[in-house]
Amino acid sequence: xxxxxxxxxxxxxxxxxxxxxxxxxxxxxxxxxxxxxxxxxxxxxxxxxxxxxxxxxxxxxxxxxxxxxxxxxxxxxxxxxxxxxxxxxxxxxxxxxxxxxxxxxxxxxxxxxxxxxxxxxxxxxxxxxxxxxxx
Numbered sequence: 001x002x003x004x005x006x007x008x009x010x011x012x013x014x015x016x017x018x019x020x021x022x023x024x025x026x027x028x029x030x031x032x033x034x035x036x037x038x039x040x041x042x043x044x045x046x047x048x049x050x051x052x053x054x055x056x057x058x059x060x061x062x063x064x065x066x067x068x069x070x071x072x073x074x075x076x077x078x079x080x081x082x083x084x085x086x087x088x089x090x091x092x093x094x095x096x097x098x099x100x101x102x103x104x105x106x107x108x109x110x111x112x113x114x115x116x117x118x119x120x121x122x123x124x125x126x127x128x129x130x131x132x133x134x135x
Contacts, residue, residue, distance in 0.1 A: 024040050024043060024044045024047075025037065025040040025041075025044070028040075037113075041110075041113035044113070045106065045109065045110065045113060048106065048109060049102070049106045052102045052105065052106070053099070053102055056095055056098040056099060056102055057091070057095060059098070060091040060092075060094045060095035060098065061087065061091050063091070063094050064087050064090045064091050064094075068086055068087065068090065069082060069086070069087065071086075072085070072086040072087075
């Protein structure tokens with residue numbers, strides 16, 4: 001099982017790679033993997049949204065005081081009861097503004113996806129004109 005420091009390193013690495021929508025589209029084509037703009041946009045926006053949501057949930061779970069966890073354990077709760085009854089309700093109430101902000105950010109980030117798909121459409125039209133398919 002992962003300890004806390006390796007989990008933190010893994011989550012920060014995932015967060016940074018999830019923010020690279022242009023790398024997914026342009027970088028993978030340089031390596032030789034050709035992915036359509038729609039698939040690239042769906043994967044990229046999914047990774048982007050997932051990485052920001054993971055960061056917000058992680059920060060909200062860390063915002064709950066350790067005293068709350070210790071108190072739940074002192075009352076005889078197991079880990080599942082502690083998270084379900086004590087930690088998650090407090091973390092959820094803290095996380096609502098961050099979740100809404102992340103959803104708004106993800107909606108605004110779809111403009112980057114439209115830029116990628118516009119480039120794909122323009123290049124397809126240019127190749128069609130060069131090959132004589134489009135007059």
